[in-house]
Amino acid sequence: MSSQAATPVPEGTSPTSASDQPAMIEISGLNKWYGDFHVLRDIDLKVERGERIVICGPSGSGKSTLIRCINHLEEHQQGDIVVDGMHMTEDVKRIEQIRRHVGMVFQHFNLFPHLSVLENCCIAQTWVQRRPLREAEATAMEYLERVQIADQAHKYPGQLSGGQQQRVAIARALCLKPEVMLFDEPTSALDPEMIKEVLDVMVELARDGMTMLCVTHEMGFARTVADRVIFMDQGQIIEEAPPETFFSAPRSERTRLFLSQILGH
Ligand SMILES: Nc1ncnc2c1ncn2[C@@H]1O[C@H](COP(=O)(O)OP(=O)(O)OP(=O)(O)O)[C@@H](O)[C@H]1O
Numbered sequence: 001m002s003s004q005a006a007t008p009v010p011e012g013t014s015p016t017s018a019s020d021q022p023a024m025i026e027i028s029g030l031n032k033w034y035g036d037f038h039v040l041r042d043i044d045l046k047v048e049r050g051e052r053i054v055i056c057g058p059s060g061s062g063k064s065t066l067i068r069c070i071n072h073l074e075e076h077q078q079g080d081i082v083v084d085g086m087h088m089t090e091d092v093k094r095i096e097q098i099r100r101h102v103g104m105v106f107q108h109f110n111l112f113p114h115l116s117v118l119e120n121c122c123i124a125q126t127w128v129q130r131r132p133l134r135e136a137e138a139t140a141m142e143y144l145e146r147v148q149i150a151d152q153a154h155k156y157p158g159q160l161s162g163g164q165q166q167r168v169a170i171a172r173a174l175c176l177k178p179e180v181m182l183f184d185e186p187t188s189a190l191d192p193e194m195i196k197e198v199l200d201v202m203v204e205l206a207r208d209g210m211t212m213l214c215v216t217h218e219m220g221f222a223r224t225v226a227d228r229v230i231f232m233d234q235g236q237i238i239e240e241a242p243p244e245t246f247f248s249a250p251r252s253e254r255t256r257l258f259l260s261q262i263l264g265h
């Protein structure tokens with residue numbers, strides 16, 4: 001398992017739990033079933049503004065399902081999800097309102113293959129947020145600069161490497177000015193030499209104070225960036241701790257076994 005995260009995030013950028021503002025995300029008593037299969041079990045999770053959380057755990061433990069519930073890509077059957085003070089309901093307007101606050105980056109980039117990089121970054125801005133095209137393009141170029149790919153703006157995704165495509169996907173999410181970013185294994189489909197360029201962008205984001213929930217097994221990134229590491233197994237949060245404690249003194253046997261497997265090679 002690679003541990004290629006770059007320079008540490010400086011002190012002073014740790015989360016501020018401003019008492020006058022609600023937590024960025026508050027999940028309580030969350031339960032979800034796929035048919036008879038109980039995929040998420042009694043999940044409680046509070047994420048403060050500016051906090052950076054890494055979620056890890058074995059395949060099938062419910063990590064993707066959990067973060068996809070936060071922007072209602074998956075619906076849940078029991079419990080509450082509150083994003084920036086807004087309660088998730090089945091109301092389409094409310095779901096849209098919450099999604100405006102939440103950016104998501106997927107393992108397989110999910111770029112539109114028939115649109116250029118620039119168009120990929122503009123389409124939600126113009127269609128969903130109704131920004132004028134010129135303004136959308138200026139914003140897109142600003143974020144493409146930030147992920148150091150502005151020179152590729154007129155190419156199509158198929159003409160880019162995996163690492164470049166993932167950086168475009170991050171820029172596209174940032175164009176919508178989210179308050180929180182969800183990452184679902186953003187580097188696991190990449191060749192090793194491209195992992196670092198994506199992690200570097202994520203470290204930058206963390207440094208700028210973005211609230212982040214990252215499903216990843218990049219333990220170097222977790223050590224460098226995370227305020228808390230969460231370990232999930234069989235639909236439950238088994239353990240959560242700051243990285244130094246999580247890696248040096250995991251409490252549960254299941255966490256120890258998992259760490260020995262992923263750090264052991
Ligand atoms: N749409 C679905 N219908 C039925 N079962 C599903 C569905 N999506 C996921 N599951 C099951 O729910 C469980 C959790 O899936 P999930 O994708 O959240 O796991 P994960 O921890 O993200 O795994 P991985 O590390 O492999 O990505 C798995 O057993 C999976 O097979």
Ligand SMILES: [Mg+2]
Nearest residue numbers: 063064065184
């Ligand atoms: Mg997953």
